Amino acid sequence: MSDLSYPVGKFTPEAEYPELRRAELVEEIRRLPAALRSAVEGLGVEQLDTPYRPDGWTVRQVVHHVADSHMNSFMRFKLALTEDNPTIKPYDEAAWAKLDDTRVAPPEASLAIVDALHERWVTLLGAMGGADFARTFVHPERAATMRLDTTLGLYAWHGRHHVAHITSLRARMGW
Secondary structure: OOOOOOOOOOOOOOOOOOHHHHHHHHHHHHHHHHHHHHHHHHOHHHHHOOEOOOOOOOOHHHHHHHHHHHHHHHHHHHHHOOOOOOOOOOOHHHHHHHHHHHHOOOOOOOOOHHHHHHHHHHHHOOOHHHHHHHOOEEEOOOEEEEEHHHHHHHHHHHHHHHHHHHHHHHHHHOO
């Protein structure tokens, strides 16, 4: 059986992110909204409220988490592009997933956010050059300085990771 927590494997940063690789990752970011919509298309309330794995988030929570997480990442990009090595504000993903807007709100609300957010994010990413992708921010929970090119890779993976949570659940359940 595949790893239900990491159906596409864990994120592994690449040693370098040359221009061609960054363009591929930006394209993944551009395609995520359609992939996420497709993953949940036709699911009913019971299916949306099914955890993708035992003790995991429901499909509904995963969709809302993607919107929350990607909004945070977009803001981190903007901070890193406008400030010198800013310290970002982490957030408690598990606590956010327990809030009512994540547990009960219709997924369409977050799908619309992801659509609009990714349109802006791709515009921002498309205007960035190599020096921009080398800019950094400090992630205090990880006690690490993060480069924007690595963060781009992380969030392209993050989208694939969560879409795979939903599509692998659908395959297992025959939905």
